[in-house]
Amino acid sequence: MANIGEAGGGGSDRDHAELEVRRCRANLASGDLAHAAVHLGRALAHDPAAESAYACLGELADAAGSFEAACELFKGDGTSVAPGNAAAITALLPGQGRVSDAVELLGALVAANPAKPWAAAPWFSPDLALSLPEISIGQAVTAVWKAIGNPAPPETARALTPWLALARTAASRPGLRADVLCAASALARRLGAHQDAIDWCRRAEERDKQSQGVASQHTLIMLGYAYRDAGQPSQAIEAWTRASARKPANADLMLDLADITFDQGDFAQSQRWAERAAALDGSSPKARAALLAAQFRAGGDPVDLVADIAPLIALADLSAAHPDSSYIRRCVSRACDGAPWLRMVPPPTEAICASYGELTRIEESGEGRIESVRSYMTSLEAPTAMSLHRARFPQASIEVGPVIEPDPRVPVTTEFGPPLWSYDGTEATATVPPPSTAALEVVHTIATGIWADPLVAYDKAAGFGALDTTALLGLLAHMPAPREPSWVAIGREHPLNWQRFAQVWVCVGILHHRTDEPWPQSARRALLLRLLFGPEDWTVEAAAFALCVSAWCFPAQRAEVAEVIGQRYLHAAKAVGRRPTQLHDPLARILLICPDVDPEIARQARTALAEEREAADATDVGQLKESLLRRWKRRKDG
Numbered sequence: 001m002a003n004i005g006e007a008g009g010g011g012s013d014r015d016h017a018e019l020e021v022r023r024c025r026a027n028l029a030s031g032d033l034a035h036a037a038v039h040l041g042r043a044l045a046h047d048p049a050a051e052s053a054y055a056c057l058g059e060l061a062d063a064a065g066s067f068e069a070a071c072e073l074f075k076g077d078g079t080s081v082a083p084g085n086a087a088a089i090t091a092l093l094p095g096q097g098r099v100s101d102a103v104e105l106l107g108a109l110v111a112a113n114p115a116k117p118w119a120a121a122p123w124f125s126p127d128l129a130l131s132l133p134e135i136s137i138g139q140a141v142t143a144v145w146k147a148i149g150n151p152a153p154p155e156t157a158r159a160l161t162p163w164l165a166l167a168r169t170a171a172s173r174p175g176l177r178a179d180v181l182c183a184a185s186a187l188a189r190r191l192g193a194h195q196d197a198i199d200w201c202r203r204a205e206e207r208d209k210q211s212q213g214v215a216s217q218h219t220l221i222m223l224g225y226a227y228r229d230a231g232q233p234s235q236a237i238e239a240w241t242r243a244s245a246r247k248p249a250n251a252d253l254m255l256d257l258a259d260i261t262f263d264q265g266d267f268a269q270s271q272r273w274a275e276r277a278a279a280l281d282g283s284s285p286k287a288r289a290a291l292l293a294a295q296f297r298a299g300g301d302p303v304d305l306v307a308d309i310a311p312l313i314a315l316a317d318l319s320a321a322h323p324d325s326s327y328i329r330r331c332v333s334r335a336c337d338g339a340p341w342l343r344m345v346p347p348p349t350e351a352i353c354a355s356y357g358e359l360t361r362i363e364e365s366g367e368g369r370i371e372s373v374r375s376y377m378t379s380l381e382a383p384t385a386m387s388l389h390r391a392r393f394p395q396a397s398i399e400v401g402p403v404i405e406p407d408p409r410v411p412v413t414t415e416f417g418p419p420l421w422s423y424d425g426t427e428a429t430a431t432v433p434p435p436s437t438a439a440l441e442v443v444h445t446i447a448t449g450i451w452a453d454p455l456v457a458y459d460k461a462a463g464f465g466a467l468d469t470t471a472l473l474g475l476l477a478h479m480p481a482p483r484e485p486s487w488v489a490i491g492r493e494h495p496l497n498w499q500r501f502a503q504v505w506v507c508v509g510i511l512h513h514r515t516d517e518p519w520p521q522s523a524r525r526a527l528l529l530r531l532l533f534g535p536e537d538w539t540v541e542a543a544a545f546a547l548c549v550s551a552w553c554f555p556a557q558r559a560e561v562a563e564v565i566g567q568r569y570l571h572a573a574k575a576v577g578r579r580p581t582q583l584h585d586p587l588a589r590i591l592l593i594c595p596d597v598d599p600e601i602a603r604q605a606r607t608a609l610a611e612e613r614e615a616a617d618a619t620d621v622g623q624l625k626e627s628l629l630r631r632w633k634r635r636k637d638g
Helices: 013-030 033-046 051-064 067-073 083-092 099-112 126-130 134-146 154-159 161-171 178-190 194-212 217-229 233-246 251-263 267-280 285-298 310-321 326-336 351-364 383-392 437-446 454-466 469-477 485-493 497-510 523-532 538-553 555-573 584-591 599-617 621-630
Strands: 373-377 396-400 421-424 427-430
Touching: 013 033, 013 051, 033 051, 033 067, 033 083, 051 067, 051 083, 067 083, 083 099, 099 134, 126 161, 134 161, 134 178, 154 161, 161 178, 161 194, 178 194, 178 217, 194 217, 217 233, 217 251, 233 251, 251 267, 251 285, 267 285, 285 310, 285 326, 310 326, 310 454, 310 538, 326 454, 351 373, 351 383, 351 396, 351 485, 383 396, 383 421, 383 427, 383 469, 383 497, 383 538, 437 454, 437 469, 437 497, 454 497, 454 538, 469 497, 469 523, 485 497, 497 523, 497 538, 523 538, 523 555, 538 555, 538 584, 555 584, 555 599, 584 599
Parallel strands: 373 396
Antiparallel strands: 421 427
């Protein structure tokens, strides 16, 4: 074996390929064909588009005496062939007159590693499709499209550009079979050529009608996919509805129709398709998932929370029973889409937040630094918001009107530990020290985006499990400002939104605190109950949501969680009609997504929310805004 010096560290794939080509030629010069083939296979593995490698492959074939003999050098032990060797064999087949075999083998090679530019080989050309047997085109293209995502990642799409060109050439052939047109369509839509995908399926439908008088179900299904991926759901539904009439026993098609009508917001129709899928395959967890998601959304708007939560909880349980099913998890997330708490934390409504935003705007706009501000609030608000305001604007003086019973400063119980806040009159002070830099980094890392559903929230909050009790409570009481640009921007419209949102993440993270402890005696349970029964604050609803998430994930906890959240809600509800309260609404909404809640308490919460909504609808939006501004009578001291 000839010796060629090693390349230096690093280098591109093309550099490595060229080095292997030089080694191959050195071995060819010495007559060592076996090792020449080894290096050539490595070259093609590094860079399947390297022209020098294919030129060297011709030299190797000449040295071996034939293309067939050269192929044998790359077959190894016959049990498995490395990708670069397979590329070499594929490139040698056309020289043996086996072009269709080469295209089919290349399709299989692409399927094994779609992101590599295997089709950049000089022997591969779109014009091959003009003479290849239709079956070879169909098999090769099918192997490729089945191996790639939808849509294909950009790098993969670039590597597969020659295949799209081959498909276009094939589609130009008059009389091409419907199934080959459909295979080409499946590839085209994955590569972003949506109009091609639609046109080819339409032609396939015409071919079916010419040959058998009616479009086949397969063609109509593929036409539906082409329309769906092109962003034309109505046409997709029409095609799939026609397809369902061809073979009513196709449960997968019923699921496709259930999914697309769900995405269109037609939940009643989605439920009907899902029911048909479940009737065809009663043991299918996917059909069951689609049905439960549609039942939940068909039962009412989750934003208004009039829907029965039972189907959604059953869907969450089904997901737990099938943890590897991405489809079921997707059903959970789709069912939760757009709903407060199920998908996102509602922005804060306290007047102190509006003041925080206005003072921040003044300073950031260059109008001047806030030197002294005296403000009056008609009622006490969440201590988290008040403390964040004081920390940001210590020069601001806040006077609060009389505290009306039930006193929001008084914890419901201290059975589970002291409250997070202590009061000196109307000024709240945290009872825990600020968190460490490491703890701050954890919250900035995790609290970056909304969750898809409560199950996802639980999984993504696992990083908080590394923090101790002091750090977790310190984060809740001393939440930093956001640093992610998108949240900073959101904060200009909804001041302190991220801090409230991050508190919820921390409370869900408490569920991962000392998980070796049995729940009834656990520190995580005691921490959350300590927060839940504390003074009126954002941390009360954050703890309530975390407990609700735990009930979603762990059915054995549901009875207790439903009871404690119900108790805390009833206590908060006492303030309704007596004094302003920002706790009631979010706590009521959390209660209504909690499993096994007392139906009477749930009815009371729904009634209170409905009455509040009717009152808001009856009030002019402008008057609401003026009322909010009147709550803050801010004046600068001379």
